[in-house]
Amino acid sequence: MKLLSKIAVAGLIVIATILAWNTAHLPASATHAATTKLLDVDxxxxxxxxxxxxxxxxxxxxxxxxxxxxxxxxxxxxxxxxxxxxxxxxxxxxxxxxxxxxxxxxxxxxxxxxxxxxxxxxxxxxxxxxxxxxxxxxxxxxxxxxxxxxxxxxxxxxxxxxxxxxxxxxxxxxxxxxxxxxxxxxxxxxxxxxxxxxxxxxxxxxxxxxxxxxxxxxxxxxxxIAGVDKPVASVMVAEKGYVSFRLTARAKGGHSSMPPADTAVGDLARAVSRVQAKRMPGRLTPPVNEMLNRLAPEMPLARRVLMANRWLFEPLLVRAMSATPVSSALVRTTTAPTILRAGIKDNVLPTEAYAVINFRLLPGDTVKDVEAHLRDVIDDEHIEIAIDGHMESEASPVSDSNSASFAVIEKTVNQVFPEALVSTxxxxxxxxxxxxxxxxxxxxxxxxxxxxxxxxxxxxxxxxxxxxxxxxxxxxxxxxxxxxxxxxx
CATH class of the missing domain: 3.40.630.10 (Zn peptidases)
Incomplete structure (x- = not known):
């Protein structure tokens, strides 16, 4: 066997050993007995x-x-x-x-x-x-x-x-x-x-x-939650932020029988398509990392390997979580076009067209980050970009899941729902x-x-x-x- 082949095999053995060790050292899932006398309820x-x-x-x-x-x-x-x-x-x-x-x-x-x-x-x-x-x-x-x-x-x-x-x-x-x-x-x-x-x-x-x-x-x-059969009590420790942006395109009106090369509707459609095609980047935040730590022991072996070795597999894990709307929302600031408005008649070129795109901000992303992302992706000075509506809020700070307050909530879940896994x-x-x-x-x-x-x-x-x-x-x-x-x- 050539030296390079021997080195490659040795490297694979080392990686496999690390992966196996990490998987073996995931925290065991907790089980709880209902020892508290529960409240009598009519x-x-x-x-x-x-x-x-x-x-x-x-x-x-x-x-x-x-x-x-x-x-x-x-x-x-x-x-x-x-x-x-x-x-x-x-x-x-x-x-x-x-x-x-x-x-x-x-x-x-x-x-x-x-x-x-x-x-x-x-x-x-x-x-x-x-x-x-x-x-x-x-x-x-x-x-x-x-x-x-x-x-x-x-x-x-x-x-x-x-x-x-x-x-x-x-x-x-x-x-x-x-x-x-x-x-x-x-x-x-x-x-x-x-x-x-x-x-x-x-x-x-x-x-x-x-x-x-x-x-x-x-x-x-x-x-x-895929791969987890037990009930999961998700005690959330942070809240995503909220902002909507209005994209506006303007053009000369006129008769639809003689349209120019660029129209308000066409320009707007191109901008919305670009925004939807290039989402904001995904990543694992501390609350989601802890969620994965708590749930990993209940998952099949292949997923446990991924969870235990996020230092190596985070890009793969983020890509996998991005495949469904529920899990994708946990790893990125989401992009959702929700409103389109233009035109009054099928043979009249509108002078204005606008779209509203709603974003839910991952902790660590800001409203300014979203606006910068929009301007970079759209890359069209003819599209006006402005915050729409009044429900603008940054993502919340992340609360401590090791605090006495969290422990009280977790204790109560364990008492009332002893079969449930507590996650963040x-x-x-x-x-x-x-x-x-x-x-x-x-x-x-x-x-x-x-x-x-x-x-x-x-x-x-x-x-x-x-x-x-x-x-x-x-x-x-x-x-x-x-x-x-x-x-x-």
């Missing part, structure tokens, strides 16, 4: 209370003048009637527009408070899709083991489950050691500018600095949590409900529903979280 009564809240159509519309504030009035009254102990023991403030801020004063005024978030508003039902619903979208029907209707998953389920947990703890004589804030926004689905933003400003003005906040965003999924990750959408940056030390996103692959389309889609037993788990989670975070030591 499943029938609690399901009926959520159903009643669903029947009140607290819909957010982009045009705020279309919002029926009377529905939010009705929901506030409904909550007061159905959770009397909560409304007797906690201070409730109703902000302009309908947002609700509850304060549960703790025994120790020096202890840092915690902040638990949810929202009352829901998205509209897309016109023409009503017949796709097995049960009408605001029926609140309880059938086939599910509670049906808009808001069951996003996000009245969380809000009412939180109140169920508080009501039950109060009935048991529980008083928290630290103050707990419950903040329920009324316009999360349209940006939270009048709800969460104002509640956050009010808390800041009072000098509130919560040890941690918890909002929707993560969930318990099963069958969603990044919220790919936008939540109210981003508005409270000035009033918390750490922020996390987790919704304690089970999603299977077929459930992902139900959020903002047809047939939104939650299983009654899954809802019971949500109530237990919030009650035990409060006990773990604010019980007397």
């Amino acid at each position: 499943a029938t009564a609690s399901a009926q209370r959520l159903a009643g809240a669903i029947r009140i159509p607290t819909i957010s519309f982009e045009n705020r003048s279309d919002i029926d504030i009377k529905q939010f009035d009705a929901l506030a009254s409904y909550l007061q009637k159905n959770f009397p102990k909560t409304h007797a023991a906690l201070t409730r403030e109703r902000l302009d527009g309908g947002s609700l801020l509850y304060t549960w004063t703790g025994k120790d005024p020096k202890a840092k408070p915690i902040l638990l978030l949810a929202h009352m508003d829901v998205v509209p039902v897309e016109p023409g899709t009503e017949k796709q619903w097995t049960h009408p979208p605001f029926s609140g029907d309880i059938a086939e083991g599910f509670i049906w209707g808009r808001g069951a998953l996003d996000d009245k389920g969380n809000m009412v489950a939180l109140l169920e947990g508080v009501e039950t703890l109060l009935s048991q004589g529980f008083t928290p050691s630290r103050t707990i804030y419950l903040a329920f926004g009324h316009d999360e689905e349209i940006g939270g500018d009048q709800g969460a933003v104002k509640m956050a400003a009010l808390l800041k003005s009072r000098g509130v600095k919560a040890e941690f906040s918890l909002d929707e965003g993560g969930a318990i999924t099963q069958g969603v 990750g990044i919220v790919t959408g936008a939540t109210d949590n981003r508005h409270y940056t000035d009033v918390f030390e750490s922020r996390y996103n987790f919704s304690p409900s089970l999603y299977r692959p077929e459930d992902l389309a139900r959020v903002h889609g047809a047939n939104e529903r939650i299983a009654v037993q899954s809802y019971v788990g949500m109530i237990r989670f919030y009650a035990h979280l409060i006990q773990n975070a604010a019980g007397l030591q």
Whole structure:
């Protein structure tokens, strides 16, 4: 054997040894026994209370003048009637527009408070899709083991489950050691500018600095992550940023029978095509790296080798994760053309055409980075590029998954859902949590409900529903979280 061949073989042996050693030294997946006596929950009564809240159509519309504030009035009254102990023991403030801020004063005024978030508003039902619903979208029907209707998953389920947990703890004589804030926004689905933003400003003005906040965003999924059969409880430690850019092309108008070589529509189409063809580069962030560390022991051998040797295989791993929309969103700032507008008649050349492209920013990328990327990729001085809309936000800071706050959330998941693997990750959408940056030390996103692959389309889609037993788990989670975070030591 030639010397170079011997060196190559030796090199392969060394690499194989390193890969095998790294794979063997992945952290073992944790298993947990349910040793905690779980909260007793009246499943029938609690399901009926959520159903009643669903029947009140607290819909957010982009045009705020279309919002029926009377529905939010009705929901506030409904909550007061159905959770009397909560409304007797906690201070409730109703902000302009309908947002609700509850304060549960703790025994120790020096202890840092915690902040638990949810929202009352829901998205509209897309016109023409009503017949796709097995049960009408605001029926609140309880059938086939599910509670049906808009808001069951996003996000009245969380809000009412939180109140169920508080009501039950109060009935048991529980008083928290630290103050707990419950903040329920009324316009999360349209940006939270009048709800969460104002509640956050009010808390800041009072000098509130919560040890941690918890909002929707993560969930318990099963069958969603390739190669992992067990349920995965994703406690998100960061949230992607949000910005939309408008691309505008202008040209001389005229008759379509004598078109010039360049038109507004053609120029715009070329720009959008370039942007979509060249996405922003992918990479592994710390939250995703930890997610892979936690889930790797449950994966097949070939994937474990990839996970354990990211120093060598990161480009391959990023490429593999880029193959599906769900995992691609975890490794890059996403590019989504969402609006195209041009023309008034088929034989008239438009003088203006524009497109809106939405970006969700990976931690580490900024709005300025996205704009620079657009200008570089489009490379056309005739295309105007400007931020569109008002929902501009940078990616959130990354919270520590080794903190005491994360440990409390993880402990609660292990108690209530002992079969689930606890992981980290990044919220790919936008939540109210981003508005409270000035009033918390750490922020996390987790919704304690089970999603299977077929459930992902139900959020903002047809047939939104939650299983009654899954809802019971949500109530237990919030009650035990409060006990773990604010019980007397």
